[in-house]
Amino acid sequence: MIIDLRSDTVTKPTKGMLDAMMTAKVGDDVYKEDPTVNALEERLAKMFGKDQALFFPTGSMANQAAIKLHTNPGEQIICDKYAHIYNYEGGGASFNSGVSCKLIDGHRGMFTATQVEECINPPDFYHSPLTSLVEVENTTNKGGGACWDFEELKQIKTVCDHHNLGYHLDGARLWNALAKTNESPKDYGQLFDTISVCLSKGLGCPIGSVLIGDHELMQGAIRIRKIFGGGMRQVGYLAAAGIYALDHHLDRLNEDHKKATEIGALLQDLSIIKIVEPIETNIVIFELESHVDEAEFIQQLADKNIHIIGMGSNKLRMVTHIDYTDAMHSKLLEILNDF
Secondary structure (H helix, E strand, O other): OEEOOOOOOOOOOOHHHHHHHHHHOOHHHHHOOOHHHHHHHHHHHHHHHEEEEEEEEOOHHHHHHHHHOOOOOOEEEEEEEEHHHHHOOOOHHHHHHHOOOEEEEOOOOEHHHHHHHHHOOOOOOOOOOOOEEEEEEEOOOOOOOOOOOOHHHHHHHOOOOOHOOOHHHHHHHEEEHHHHHHOOOOOOOOEEEEEEOOOOOOOOOOOOOEEEEEEHHHHHHHHHHHHHHOOOOOHHHHHHHHHHHHHHHHOHHHHHHHHHHHHHHHHHHOOEEEEOOOOOOOOEEEEEOOOOOOHHHHHHHHHHOOEEEEEEEEEEEEEEOOOOOOHHHHHHHHHHHHH
């Protein structure tokens, strides 16, 4: 039994998902003639109360396209120091759009409207970059799957409107936040100008993210996707996986959250663990005591067919997902308890 908790992207399609993929009706999506892609895009646009949606091969590309839509070269994005667009997208903001990031020292990847206000450069002060976009990530990856306070997001929206700034949501794991809270997709659609959602994190799809927004902003999205090399042909086979996931895999996300909480509770009782960060969704981040070697701990787990990732500074991460079964969960808890 191999237990892979490195990420919720390591999953394989279920039999039902594979059947849906193999029976999908397809066409050439570069010509917008793939009926399954069109159906997925229309469904997600309607779900979030937006005009349009566009299918992308990756979440990074969807986020980078959003940045390009909102900004011009030489301008600046406000985001958290933990933001995925800053830490894990290969420097794409500067390379693709020629923009810089002003980093907020937030809490677990989240910040306040007051902090945003303080970071906005005076628009008439030409010595500094022009602030044009505020970006948030929900749930926060590096922040341990934390969910934003929706009232704070609304206050940030007020700041954005007052200063005429774009507002983008990296919703790679928004599905987990929605499962945890009482908000709806339309609540987020009313706040944000653009939203990216991932289908391969948590929902079990082999690939795919979707960028969602209003017509005026999104009309350039397909051109940017083409420039980035993201135009695909008979991609309905993959979009069918997304439709299947929306039909069958949303309601089960709280199972992943429950298992993550149980893992955290056990880790908290181990003498070799210094701290377990608060667990809200499916990500468990914990720190080993200083005398415990991170690489050795990871290897000891790997020797028992348990795979996790190190984040540096003795911090480690586990992510629960659809392929992490009850039997695997029991086995993991048993092995961790032996430490």
